[in-house]
Amino acid sequence: MAGDSKPLVSDTTARNSRTLLRVVILCFIAAAAIASRLFSVIRFESIIHEFDPWFNFRATKYLVANGFYKFWDWFDDRTWHPLGRVTGGTLYPGLMVTSGVIYHVLKALAVPIDIRNICVLLAPAFSGLTAFAAYLLTNEMTTSPSAGLLAAAFMGIAPGYISRSVAGSYDNEAIAIFLLVFTFYLWIKALKLGSMLWGALCALFYGYMVASWGGYAFITCILPLHALVLICMGRYSNRLYVSYTTWYALGTLASMQIPFVGFLPVKTSEHMPALGIFGFVQLIGFIQYVRSALSGKQLQTFLVTILVATFGLGLAGLVGLTSLGYIAPWSGRFYSLWDTGYAKIHIPIIASVSEHQPTAWPAFFFDLNILVWLFPVGVYLLFQELKDEHVFVIVYALFGSYFAGVMVRLMLTLTPIVCVAAAIAASQLLDNFLTRKPAGAEAVSSDKKSSKGGLRSTQSPKFGVYSLLSKIIVVGSVTVYLLMFVSHCTWVTSNAYSSPSVVLASRMPDGSQHIIDDYREAYQWLRQNTKEDAKIMAWWDYGYQIGGMADRPTLVDNNTWNNTHIATVGKAMASSEEVSYPIMRQHEVDYVLVVFGGLLGYSGDDINKFLWMVRIAEGIWPDEVKERDFFTPRGEYRVDEGATDTMKNSLMYKMSYYNYHSLFPPGQATDRVRGVRLPDKGPVLNTLEEAYTSENWIIRIYKVKDLDNVGRDHAAAAAFDRGQKKKAIKKKGARTLRVD
Amino acid sequence: MAPRKNAREAAASAAASTVPAAAAPVAAPTQTKPKPTAGAATWDKVLQNIYAYYMAETPQRTKLLDVFLAFLAVVGALQFVYCVLAGNYPFNAFLSGFCGTVGQFVLTISLRIQTTTANKSEFPKVSPERAFADYIVCSLILHFFCVNFIN
Numbered sequence: 001m002a003g004d005s006k007p008l009v010s011d012t013t014a015r016n017s018r019t020l021l022r023v024v025i026l027c028f029i030a031a032a033a034i035a036s037r038l039f040s041v042i043r044f045e046s047i048i049h050e051f052d053p054w055f056n057f058r059a060t061k062y063l064v065a066n067g068f069y070k071f072w073d074w075f076d077d078r079t080w081h082p083l084g085r086v087t088g089g090t091l092y093p094g095l096m097v098t099s100g101v102i103y104h105v106l107k108a109l110a111v112p113i114d115i116r117n118i119c120v121l122l123a124p125a126f127s128g129l130t131a132f133a134a135y136l137l138t139n140e141m142t143t144s145p146s147a148g149l150l151a152a153a154f155m156g157i158a159p160g161y162i163s164r165s166v167a168g169s170y171d172n173e174a175i176a177i178f179l180l181v182f183t184f185y186l187w188i189k190a191l192k193l194g195s196m197l198w199g200a201l202c203a204l205f206y207g208y209m210v211a212s213w214g215g216y217a218f219i220t221c222i223l224p225l226h227a228l229v230l231i232c233m234g235r236y237s238n239r240l241y242v243s244y245t246t247w248y249a250l251g252t253l254a255s256m257q258i259p260f261v262g263f264l265p266v267k268t269s270e271h272m273p274a275l276g277i278f279g280f281v282q283l284i285g286f287i288q289y290v291r292s293a294l295s296g297k298q299l300q301t302f303l304v305t306i307l308v309a310t311f312g313l314g315l316a317g318l319v320g321l322t323s324l325g326y327i328a329p330w331s332g333r334f335y336s337l338w339d340t341g342y343a344k345i346h347i348p349i350i351a352s353v354s355e356h357q358p359t360a361w362p363a364f365f366f367d368l369n370i371l372v373w374l375f376p377v378g379v380y381l382l383f384q385e386l387k388d389e390h391v392f393v394i395v396y397a398l399f400g401s402y403f404a405g406v407m408v409r410l411m412l413t414l415t416p417i418v419c420v421a422a423a424i425a426a427s428q429l430l431d432n433f434l435t436r437k438p439a440g441a442e443a444v445s446s447d448k449k450s451s452k453g454g455l456r457s458t459q460s461p462k463f464g465v466y467s468l469l470s471k472i473i474v475v476g477s478v479t480v481y482l483l484m485f486v487s488h489c490t491w492v493t494s495n496a497y498s499s500p501s502v503v504l505a506s507r508m509p510d511g512s513q514h515i516i517d518d519y520r521e522a523y524q525w526l527r528q529n530t531k532e533d534a535k536i537m538a539w540w541d542y543g544y545q546i547g548g549m550a551d552r553p554t555l556v557d558n559n560t561w562n563n564t565h566i567a568t569v570g571k572a573m574a575s576s577e578e579v580s581y582p583i584m585r586q587h588e589v590d591y592v593l594v595v596f597g598g599l600l601g602y603s604g605d606d607i608n609k610f611l612w613m614v615r616i617a618e619g620i621w622p623d624e625v626k627e628r629d630f631f632t633p634r635g636e637y638r639v640d641e642g643a644t645d646t647m648k649n650s651l652m653y654k655m656s657y658y659n660y661h662s663l664f665p666p667g668q669a670t671d672r673v674r675g676v677r678l679p680d681k682g683p684v685l686n687t688l689e690e691a692y693t694s695e696n697w698i699i700r701i702y703k704v705k706d707l708d709n710v711g712r713d714h715a716a717a718a719a720f721d722r723g724q725k726k727k728a729i730k731k732k733g734a735r736t737l738r739v740d
Numbered sequence: 741m742a743p744r745k746n747a748r749e750a751a752a753s754a755a756a757s758t759v760p761a762a763a764a765p766v767a768a769p770t771q772t773k774p775k776p777t778a779g780a781a782t783w784d785k786v787l788q789n790i791y792a793y794y795m796a797e798t799p800q801r802t803k804l805l806d807v808f809l810a811f812l813a814v815v816g817a818l819q820f821v822y823c824v825l826a827g828n829y830p831f832n833a834f835l836s837g838f839c840g841t842v843g844q845f846v847l848t849i850s851l852r853i854q855t856t857t858a859n860k861s862e863f864p865k866v867s868p869e870r871a872f873a874d875y876i877v878c879s880l881i882l883h884f885f886c887v888n889f890i891n
Contacts, residue, residue: 195865241850
C-alpha cells in the first residue's frame with residue numbers, strides 16, 4: 001500500500017502523510033458506516049423500530065426523567081399486570097445508561113437533543129466506533145498496513161452487522177458489538193504485552209459488555225478457550241498468566257456488580273470454563289516455577305501427571321457439583337445451542353422466536369457476500385504464521401461459525417471475525433500484487449553480480465510478480481469484487497434491513513409509496529380513549545410496543561420471564577369464551593388486542609402465531625388445551641368453512657374474524673393471508689364487544705364486557721339483545737359464567 | 741511464582757493423591773537437581789531442594805512479596821473455612837472478601853513475575869516501575885469493586 005513511497009519523499013514526511021491518510025480513511029469509513037444506516041430515518045421518520053427497542057426506549061426515558069438511582073430500583077407495575085417486574089434487577093442497564101450519559105453530556109454542552117433522537121441514532125454512532133475497534137483488532141493480527149483499514153471498511157458496512165444496528169434499532173446489540181470487538185482487542189493487547197494494565201482495561205470493558213448484553217457469555221467462554229488452546233499447544237507463558245488472571249479476577253468482580261448477573265459467575269455452568277482455566281493457569285504457573293527450581297526429564301513427566309490428575313479432579317469436581325445442584329446447569333437458551341432439538345421439544349417459547357432457527361446458506365452469502373469466501377482464506381493464512389493472537393482468531397472463527405450456523409441471530413457475533421479474517425486475506429493479496437517492486441527484488445539484483453557462469457536463467461531467478469499485466473488483472477479484479485461488495489451491502493441494507501416494523505410500506509400502482517400505519521393508529525387510540533390503568537391483553541410480541549406507544553399496562557411482554565403467565569394468555573386466546581372470560585376477569589383485563597392481517601395480506605398476524613399460543617398453553621394445561629383439536633381430522637390447519645369446532649369457538653378466531661364478512665358482498669369474504677374463502681356467517685362474540693378496529697383491520701381491540709346487570713350469563717344476555725327467543729337458550733342447558 | 745507456603749501445600753496434597761500411581765517413575769528423577777544427593781529419592785528431598793533453591797535464588801524484595809502472598813493465602817483460607825463452618829448467608833460479603841483476596845493474590849503474583857529478572861525477556865515493554873504502577877491501578881480497581889459489592 002505504501003511501500004513504494006520511500007524513494008519519492010523523505011521518511012518522516014511519508015510517515016506523516018500515511019498517518020494523515022489513515023485518519024482520513026477511518027473518518028470516511030465511520031461516515032459510510034453511519035450514512036448507510038440512515039435509510040429508514042430518511043425514508044420514514046426517526047422512530048424506534050422493532051419490539052424490544054420499545055422497552056429499552058421506555059427504560060431510557062424513565063432513566064432520564066428520574067435519575068440513576070430511581071432507575072436502578074425501578075419496580076415497573078405497568079407490565080406483567082398482576083405481578084409487575086423488578087426492572088432494575090432484570091435488565092442489562094448498559095444501553096440505557098450510555099444514552100442517558102450522552103443525553104446529559106449533550107445537554108451540558110448546550111446541545112439539547114430529544115432523548116428519542118439519541119436512542120434512534122445511537123446504533124449508527126456506535127457502528128463507527130465498531131469499525132475503529134475492528135481496525136485496532138486487525139492491526140494486532142498482522143503487520144500489513146492495509147489489513148486494518150480493510151477490516152474497518154468491511155465491519156462498517158457488512159450487512160450482518162447492519163441488520164442489528166440500523167438507525168432506530170435501539171437494541172442491546174447496538175453497543176454490544178462494539179464492546180465485544182473492543183474487549184477482544186484489549187485482550188489481544190494484554191496477551192501480547194503481558195501487561196496488567198491492559199488486562200484491567202480488558203476487564204473493565206468486559207464489565208461494560210456484561211452491563212450491556214446477555215451475549216457476554218460468549219466472551220467468558222472464548223477467552224478461557226483461547227487460553228486452554230494456547231496451553232495445550234505448549235505456548236504457556238508468563239504473559240498469558242498475567243493477562244488471563246488479571247482479566248478474570250477483575251472481570252468477574254466487575255460482572256457481579258450488575259444486579260441481573262449477580263452471583264451467576266460463580267453459580268452457573270456457562271461461567272465455569274473461565275473459573276476452571278483460572279485454576280488451571282495457577283497450577284501451570286506453579287509447575288513452571290518448580291521446573292525452574294528442579295531440572296530433570298523424569299520430573300517433568302511426573303509434573304505432567306500432576307497436571308493431568310488435577311485437571312481431571314477439577315473436571316470431576318465440577319461435574320459432581322453440577323449434579324449435586326450447587327452449580328446450575330446450562331440454561332435452556334444456551335443449552336439449545338448444543339442440543340439443537342432441545343428447545344423445540346421442551347421450551348416452545350424459545351423455539352417460537354424466528355431468530356432462533358438454524359441459518360440457511362443463502363443467509364450467509366446475503367449477510368456477508370465476498371467476505372464469506374475470503375474468511376476461510378484468512379483463517380488459513382493465519383495458520384501459516386501461528387502466533388498467540390492468531391490462535392485466538394482461529395478459535396473464535398471456529399466457534400463463531402458453529403454458533404452462527406445453529407442460530408440466525410448469532411450471525412451477529414460471527415461478523416466481526418469474518419471481517420478481520422477476510423481483511424487479512426484481501427490485504428495479503430493486495431500487498432503482493434500492488435507493490436511496484438516484488439519483495440525479493442533487491443536481494444536478487446545483488447546476487448546477480450556476484451555469481452557468474454551457468455545458465456542466465458539460474459543467475460537471476462525471478463521471485464515475485466514482475467509482469468505489470470498480471471498485477472493489473474489481479475488488482476483490478478479484487479477492486480471489482482470490493483466495489484461489488486459495497487454495492488451489495490448498500491442494496492441489502494436499503495432493501496432488507498431498513499424497514500421499521502411499526503410502519504408498513506407498500507407501493508401504489510403508480511409507484512408512489514403508501515404507508516400503512518395501523519399500529520400507531522391503534523396504539524394512539526388506546527392512549528387517548530382508555531383509562532390510564534386499563535389493562536390490555538395481547539400476545540407477548542406486542543407487550544413492549546403497547547407499553548411504549550400506548551402507555552397502558554399489559555399482561556405479558558417480550559421479556560418472557562414467566563412462562564406460566566404467557567401460557568395463561570395463550571389459554572385465554574385459545575379457549576372458548578366460556579373459559580376465557582373468567583380468566584380475563586381474574587386478571588382484570590379491560591381490553592383485548594389482536595393483530596389480524598387477513599384484509600391486507602399481512603402475514604405476521606395472530607392467526608399465524610396462534611399455534612404457538614396453543615403449544616405454549618398446552619405445555620401447562622395439557623388437559624384443557626390440545627393442539628390436535630385445532631387441526632382437521634386430516635391434519636390441516638384451516639380457518640375457513642372446514643375449520644374444527646375448537647378453532648371456530650376459540651377466542652382468537654372469533655376476535656379476528658368478527659364482522660369481517662360484512663366487508664364483502666355475500667359469499668366473497670376472503671382471507672388474503674391464508675388465501676381461503678370464509679363462511680358467510682361470522683362468529684358471534686358474547687363476552688366482548690368491538691371497541692376499535694384500525695383502518696386496514698390490522699389491529700382489532702375488544703372491550704371485555706362487565707358482568708350482566710341482572711345476573712344472566714353473557715350468552716343469554718347477548719341472545720336476548722339480538723331478539724332471540726329465551727326458550728332456545730334454555731334448551732342449551734345452564735352454563736354458569738358467574739365469577740366473583 | 742507461588743508462595744513458598746502454598747507451594748508446599750499444593751505439592752504435598754498433590755503428592756498425597758497421586759503417589760500410588762506415580763511412585764515408580766519418581767524414583768529416578770529426583771537425583772537430577774542442583775544439589776547432588778545420593779540414594780533413595782523421596783518427596784522430602786524434592787521439597788528440600790525447592791526450599792534451597794528458593795532461599796538461594798530469591799532476592800529480598802521478592803521474598804517480601806512472598807510474605808504478603810502467604811498472608812493473603814492465609815486470609816483467604818480463613819474466610820473459606822469460616823464460610824464452610826458458619827454458612828454463606830450474606831453471600832455477596834463472602835464473595836467480595838474472598839474474591840478480594842484471590843484477586844490481590846493473583847495481582848501480586850503478576851507483579852512478582854514482572855519484577856523477576858529472569859522473566860525480563862518476556863516483558864520487554866514492562867519496567868519494574870511500570871509493573872508497580874500497573875499493580876497499583878489494578879488493585880485500586882479491585883478494591884473499588886469489592887467495596888461496592890460488599891454493600
